[in-house]
Amino acid sequence: MEVTEALEASIVVVQLPPSFHYSQSHLASMTDFFKRTSTRTRLAVEFGHSSCYPHFDRVAELLRDNGVIIVTDPLKGQSVH
Numbered sequence: 001m002e003v004t005e006a007l008e009a010s011i012v013v014v015q016l017p018p019s020f021h022y023s024q025s026h027l028a029s030m031t032d033f034f035k036r037t038s039t040r041t042r043l044a045v046e047f048g049h050s051s052c053y054p055h056f057d058r059v060a061e062l063l064r065d066n067g068v069i070i071v072t073d074p075l076k077g078q079s080v081h
Contacts, residue, residue, distance in 0.1 A: 004041045005040065005041065009041060010040075010041065010042060011041070011042045011043070011044055011069070012041055012042070012043055012044070013043075013044045013045075013046065013071060014043055014044065014045045014046070015046045015048065015071075016045065016046065016047050016048050017048050018048040019048075020047070020048060021051040021052070022051040022052045022054075022055050022059070027058075027059070027062060030045075030062065031062065031066070034066035034068060035066075042067065042068075042069065043066075043067075043068045043069065044068065044069035044070075044071050045063060045068055045069070045070060045071060046071035046072070046073075047059075
C-alpha cells in the first residue's frame, strides 16, 4: 500500500484469483487485510471464483462494512459483437 500512497491513488482494484474460493478462513483473511489498509486508499475487489456468488449476501456485507467497492463484469459470458 506504500506504492498507492506514493502515487496518491484513491482507489486500488484487487483482483482475486480463481483459487481464492469462498471459505470462512478466506473471509477472515480479507477482513484482516481491510483492517490493515490505509483509510486514504479505497479498495475495490473483483472475485475470480464463482463459489463466492452463492454467498454473495455475506460477502457483500463484509465488503460494505469495510467500505470496499464490489467490481463486477456485467458483460461476462456475453458476445462482444
